[in-house]
Amino acid sequence: MHKLAESRLLAGNIYGDSRTGEYIYLPGSELDADEPMLVYENNGTRKDIAMEEALRIIEKRSLKPAVHPVLGKNTFH
8 A cells, every 4th residue: 555655646646535624745846856745734734744654644544546625636737
């Protein structure tokens, strides 16, 4: 699961849950970074998190590929 989620995040896919308003995604500016930082949105707040933490949150909260209310399905347009 982790490798699949990681590869999808690195490809620009967004994980989330529209009911809880939680989303995790990789901003385009982090695309070629050695250790990319992802964005975790929850209850209207944004926080930068490392890939390992993002994968833990995705698994713990059972987040799935999602459509972000502003960004859509993919962060790389």
